[in-house]
Amino acid sequence: MQVTPTHGGNTAHGVDAKRPETVPGIDGSTTRPERGSLKNLQTTLANPIHCQGIALHSGVTVDLALSPAPANTGIRFQRSDIAGSPSFPALYSHIVDTRLSTVVACEADPNLRVATIEHLMAALNACEIDNVLIAVSGPELPVLDGASDAFMFLIRCAGRNTLETPRQVIEILRNVRVEGENGAFAELRPAQRGLSLAISLSFAAQAIGNQRYAMQLDEQRFAEEVAFCRTFVNRQDIEYLQSIGLARGGSLENAVVVDGENILNPAGLKIEREFARHKLLDAIGDLYCAGHRMQAGFIGHKSGHTLNNKLLRTVFSDAANWRFIPTTSPRTLTKTLRARVAA
Ligand SMILES: [Zn+2]
Known part of the structure; x- marks a missing residue:
């Protein structure tokens, strides 16, 4: 894996390097610590950061650059290998393929697309980054560790800046369910607060079987419980994908390969229920394509990218399903910002 995150002209820790205890928290030294209602304000990265990695399906090396963006930009992608590429939003309505991964495309030019966005979107959701420009030099993000840990490390190295614009959070107002x-x-x-998720899955392969995992989303729990849980594939499926020219960047380093009751990775699983935890990670990424953080409870059973996207489309097809939570009042915001200046 070729990952060397850099920012400010300096090379940061390699993602492969053993992580020191002193890895900066998301609020690095360039950023004021958040206090109280500052949680209601939008954020972006404190610094630009970039890395290189192998794309899962094409197997080519791509450059990935994350840059700070102003309030109300949201999460936007750009194809840096195509001159004059406009940026386009990572929105549920712009998702054009969900069969192997979540693929987003530019509405004005569907040839401008970026695949496998879900693990980066999950890291951005967990790290509470509202605004960022993501430039990638190919049609697919690097797979890195097959999870969100490497993306989270990049984001933490870049640091987080709080902006002076209230965050808008989506509140789900009634049960919305889609079936496959x-x-x-x-x-x-x-839900009363934040985003809680419960995933259950059922696979014929005995190595997976029936698994369930549930979690309330916060940055710490995400980092400790799911961020490092890798994508997984059946041996037969990966052989088929490679025979049609896909999964060329797949390896035992970035995916768990299952063959019946056996796990083919020499080191086995990183943690018990790694499969269910990865599905939960995927859902955290896919749900961030709502365009905002969410106050809701998510339940998924045998669900994946297709149902996750269908769920968002169904939610937003009826205005009675959701609302923006009334955020910080202008008076509270002024008080908060005064306190921040005085700090
Ligand atoms: Zn995944």
Whole structure:
């Protein structure tokens, strides 16, 4: 894996390097610590940062650059290998393919697309980054560790800046459920705070079987419980994908390969229920394509990118399903910002 995050002209720790205890938190030294209602303000990266890595399907090396962006930009992608490429939003309505990964495209030019965005989107969601420009030199993000840990490390190295614009959070107002084949479903329900998720899955391969994982999303829990949990694939499926020219960048370093009751990775799993935890990671990324953080409960059973996207499209097809939570009042915001200046 070729990953060397850099920012400010300096090389940061390699993602492969053993992580020191002193890895900067998301609020690095360039950023004021957040206090109280500053959580209600939008954020972006404190510094630009970039890395290189192998794309999962094409197997080519791509450059990935994350840059700070102003308030209300949202998460936007840009193809740096195509001259004059406009940026386009990572929105559920711009998702054009969900079969192997979540693929976003530019509405005005569908040839401008970026695949496998979900693991980066999950890291951005968990790290509470509202605004960022993501430039990638090919049609697919680097797979890196097959999870969100490497992306999270990049984001933490870049640091987070709080902006002076209130964040808008989506509140789910009533149960919305979509169903797929063989009993699969995905559902969003009203919740009192934040985003909680529960995933269950059922696979014929005995190495996976039936698994369930549930978690309330916060940065710390994400880092400790799911960020490092890798994507997974059946041995037969990976052989088929490679026979049609896909999964060329796949390896035992960035995916768990399952063959019946066996796991083919020599080191085995990183943690128990790694499969269910990865599915939960995927859902955290896919749900961030709502365009905002969410206050809701998510339940997924045998669900994946297709149902996750269908769920968002269904939620936003009816204005009675959701609202923006009334955010910090202008008076509270002024008070907060005064306190911040005085700090
Ligand atoms: Zn995934």
